[in-house]
Amino acid sequence: MTGKLYIVGTPIGNLDDMSIRALRVLKEVDLIAAEDTRHSIKLLNHFEIPKKMVAYHQHNEQKSSEGLIALLKQGQNIALISDAGMPLISDPGSVLVKSCVENGIAMEVVPGPNAGLCGLVLSGLDTRAFLFLGFLGKENKAIKEGLKRIEEADVSTVLYESPHRLTKTLEALEKFGLGHRQMSISREITKRYEETIYGSISEHIQYFQERTPRGEYVLCIEGKTAEEASTITNLEIEGLSIEDHLAHYLNEGIPEKEAMKQVAKDRGISKRDVYNVVKR
Known part of the structure; x- marks a missing residue:
């Protein structure tokens, strides 16, 4: 009998969003694979879950996946969590899930919050279909490819951005000829200082010329206009x-x-x- 991998969503800020099912799974599994054990220990301590953890992050994903697969084959049940939200969505986990598929190991998803989806439903833009790109990246080639996809998309685009790169990303969008597109920018979703602002990309650039970006951001950009x-x-x-x-x-x-x-x-x-x- 092989074990099962549980892909567990955790709160993106407000701990009250932790589901009853997620708590039960984390308490019952043999091991928790966490993106950052130093971060996740705070979550486990808050809910009084004294469970062993191992680090599973982008720098050890391949090697760690091999070890976790071996444990799953031995019959252990393992929960995969990220620092916040759903694992694999702009977070590590794809290598492990793919290995489970290849080895015929059972998996079960335990849904949880997702910042991108929360930002989209707050955006006021068309939500019937959307393009999720996560972070554009830091390399010029990746950024240009992402900007091209945004330009050509006829659906809303969802991006993540850090505070120290927000202004640079907005300026890149405007320079690419997208300054007229409408967008929403949400920060600190579910947290105390949650905020969503609206306007064109050019208007957002002006807004942040007078303010220092703080917190993690979700950017939602309208699709290609009729014109x-x-x-x-x-x-x-x-x-x-x-x-x-x-x-x-x-x-x-x-x-x-x-x-x-x-x-x-x-x-x-x-x-x-x-x-x-x-x-x-």
């Missing part, structure tokens, strides 16, 4: 008359004044030039 979605590419412009170009936007339901402005922008000419052609 962006109907924009004609440079390749499509070749051989297309200005009249037909304008007709494209009018057929999309864009008012004539805005349509003419977009045609001028696409072609790199003045709005007056467009007007002179279509009104002659």
Whole structure:
């Protein structure tokens, strides 16, 4: 008989969000694999759970997974927790879960809070579908790839960001031409100083020019706007008359004044030039 891996969600700030089921599982398993044992000991002490823990984090994920799989094969039941929220969501755990699948080891998820989902439902944006990117990363290549995905997404995008990188990320979004997009920024969700602010990306940049970012942030960005979605590419412009170009936007339901402005922008000419052609 092999053991079972329990993937356990824990509070993201407010300890009252700890579920009864999560408490029961943590008390009953043989071992808890925690992202940071120094952090998780506070949670276990609060709920009076004297359970043995081992470290399972991004720097030892492969080696630790091998040891945990061996214990599971011996019949031990193990709970996997992160510092906060659901394991694997921008946190370690994917290597262990994949190994369990490959070795036919049973798993059970114990749902818990998730900062990204909480931020999304507070955002006021479309929640029917969304793109979750977690942290954009620190390398320029990863950041550019993430910005491109946000630009092209026709659904809301959810990001995580730390206080010392928030301003840099907002400025990168604006520089990429997304400053007009609406977004919400939530911080310290479920905690004492929880706050969500709303506005365009450019407006958020102005907001944080006067304030020092504090706490962990969830950024929710609206998907591609109707005007962006109907924009004609440079390749499509070749051989297309200005009249037909304008007709494209009018057929999309864009008012004539805005349509003419977009045609001028696409072609790199003045709005007056467009007007002179279509009104002659």
